[in-house]
Amino acid sequence: MADQEEDFSSLPLPDRFIHKNWKVRKEGYEAAAKEFDLAASEADPVVRQFIQDSGIWKGVVGDSNVAAQQEGLAALCSFLAIAGTQGCTRTRQHTIATIAEKGLPSTRAAAKQKSVEALMLYVELDKPxxxxxxxxxxxxxxxxxxxxxxxxxxxxxxxxxxxxxxxxxxxxxxxxxxxxxxxxxxxxxxxxxxxxxxxxxxxxxxxxxxxxxxxxxxxxxxxxxxxxxxxxxxxxxxxLRSQQAVKEAAAAAGVAEVEEEEEEEAVIDLEPEYEAVDAYSQIPKDYTERLASSKWKDRKEVLDEVHKVLNHPKIAEGPFDELIRGFAKSMKDANIAVVSTAANCVELLAKGLRRSFSKYRSQIMNPMMERLKEKKQTVTDAISSALDAVFASTSLQDCLEEILEFLKHKNPQVKLESTRFLVRCLKTTREAPSPAEVKSISEAATKLLTESQEVQRSAGAEVLGTLWKIMGDRIMNAHLDGLDEIRKTKIKEYHDAAEVRAKYKPKPVAPPKPVAPPPTKKAPGGKRPAPKKAAPPAAAPPPPVEEPTAPLAPKPTSRPAPSKMAPKSGLAAPSRLGGLKKPGAAMAAASPRRPVVSPPLDEAPPPPQPKLAPGRGLAGRPLGKLQAEPAPAPVAPTDHGLNLVEKAELADLRSEVEQLRRHNEEIRTERTKLNSQIYELQNQNAQLIEDHTRDVLSIKAKETQLVRARSDNEAAEQTIANQRREIDRLKRELSRQVRASSPAPMDVSDHIYADPNANANGTGRFGDSGYGGTGMYGQRNRAFGTQPTSPSGEGKENMIDGSSLSRPGSNLSGKLSPLRAAVDTDRSAKSSLSSRGGRMSPPERTASGIRGAEGQSGAESWKRAAEVTQNLKQRIEMMKAKQGIGRPQQ
The missing domain is CATH 1.25.10.10 (Leucine-rich Repeat Variant)
Incomplete structure (x- = not known):
């Protein structure tokens, strides 16, 4: 093993990196890490060797042995720390995927940590x-x-x-x-x-x-x-290494820009990437015609269709001018639903086109801000959202002029909403306004602080507070000095609560100042010496004065003299104004005489020289300075026979200049008048259009009311005719029944019931056999009084009510008409129905029942009544005969 270790240690590092033995590889990784840590720079041979052979690192970070892999990841981190950007860019394509597959999921915490560190170094050294x-x-x-x-x-x-x-x-x-x-x-x-x-x-x-x-x-x-x-x-x-370099450079220069960078970091834009949709081709072809319809439903319907077409995150560019004109026209619509839908369409189009919408801003922004006078909050919100979308497609500099104009609007609602719109613009803009724009905004907002309404004053304070947040104390202090402490406190509250994206940076404005020195360097060695050389010739005329004796000398001396005097004789100006060639020719003819009076010419020229630019000619002098010419009146002494032609030319030029000036003033005055007239006519035209629209709408409303009134009148007349026909029919029916029921027959029963001796119980002179008793007649009468009546009115008993017969003094026989009998029958039917819980019949059925009863029992009822009366008379006579009652009557 010792021999093997000695042999391995003598091997080059790249050979040890790819060795079959994991221990050799592990030791090689450790040795390489030490070498990298000791290297001075990326130019070190050890580092350069592994930069050139970048593919070797793929096997290092993906080593099959976990222990060797851990050391290999550590060696990669040491290498990246010294290899710099070049080592990062050459090795990352071989290592990152392998680190993620085999290093990050490692079971060893150290290997996992080194894997994450390696990925962070790859981000730090170049870009993520x-x-x-x-x-x-x-x-x-x-x-x-x-x-x-x-x-x-x-x-x-x-x-x-x-x-x-x-x-x-x-x-x-x-x-x-x-x-x-x-x-x-x-x-x-x-x-x-x-x-x-x-x-x-x-x-x-x-x-x-x-x-x-x-x-x-x-x-x-x-x-x-x-x-x-x-x-x-x-x-x-x-x-990142690039950020570290910027920070070190800023620290070395003593410029504290770190805070500004940190503030900018808080705002991160995230916009989803969408494919542009061709919405222009999907717009209805009859858009303009339907938008001009007199019915608000038609106008809203076409705007709804356009809204669906424009409802895309990104819209391809197209000629939307006609569409925008329609939206601007809809802002003046009398129907608030149409106005809201048009504002929503503008918002979608502005968001879809983004920066491409800026060319349509001038056409739609003014009508929308003018319609902010609407008191309906939903309409105001829709227009405000559309204005925000329009502003997002442009910049504060583009919109500021129009916004400031609407801050002076006579309508308080328009003024308030415009102020709120300005606040939103200041909070969302990424470019700080210039000092001149800050001055305009501050003046307009300061005027709002004196408004009578508290809402207006608060809005003005919010504008100043937000502007203060953007521009800083140094610039805004000049605009806030004249305010009282209460207003400053209010503005300070809005300043502290404001969240803005832009930050004014006065530092970048300073660099243009050092650019001024270069012109000063050019001046001494450039064109400045030429005027100095030209100055000595001004003193040169004295020598020519000494040469008047030479007849040919005047020509050369005459040329410089007038050039010093003024470029009048140069004739450059006459060529511009035209028609001045003759004075030049006259001067050329008079040039031989100049030597005689040359000395005074040298004394007189100095005053006019600063006023006349050399080489520009007589008319080259600015017109604004011609009024100062009376000062050179001392030139008059030079008119001693020499300067007459020049004086005449100068007088002509002055007269022409005065005429041109007067003509120019007249043109300006006329143009101002015409502009004012155009503005007034535009206002009148807009007012007339608005009045005409209002009149048309009122006429339409009146016509609608008239049509409704006519239809109501016709219905009422129809109802009256029907009622009249019904009345006539009832009258005819009534007259027919009256004729059938007259005359009424006399009934003798009145005399019977009028008997003073009869009482209620029937026990008078009739005794026990009375109507209330139990005799023959009493039983008969009890049956009459207790038997119920049928609804149909049939039977003899129904014609005579038993209860009415039992009452004394009733005049039944003589006055009971068929009509009343039918009515009583109908009443009894109603009472029987009500007692059973039934429903009452309608009036039509009751009337028909009466007419039916009258028709059926008209003639028969009288016959029956007559028979009953006759029977009663006979029985009464029989009773009188039996009881002997007839005598007292005699």
Missing amino acids: DPVIEELIPLLSHKQPKVIAATLDALTQMYHAYGCKTMEPKPILKVLPKAFGHADKNVRAKSQELAVEFYRWLKEAMKPLFWGDLKPVQQQDLDKLFEKVKDEPPPKQERL
């Missing part, structure tokens, strides 16, 4: 994306222990580096599959990873995978999320 790409396929491995170990390693990596450094979207997309795994360990590790994501992302992570989970899984995760919901935002524990 390649590591994540290598680990994602292992989440679908056939062995559950590999999946669980990989999920655990990912949890530790995201915990150390955070979701801002490591992209969470690729893992979130495949996470739902792990939630439904059959192995409980896999499900537990996937929940731990989801909780770690929630610590960093909060609710922003849910749109990426929440819809793929079952309700039970969602409930379980919500319970786990509740435990970490109130924890403070996590911070990155390990930094």
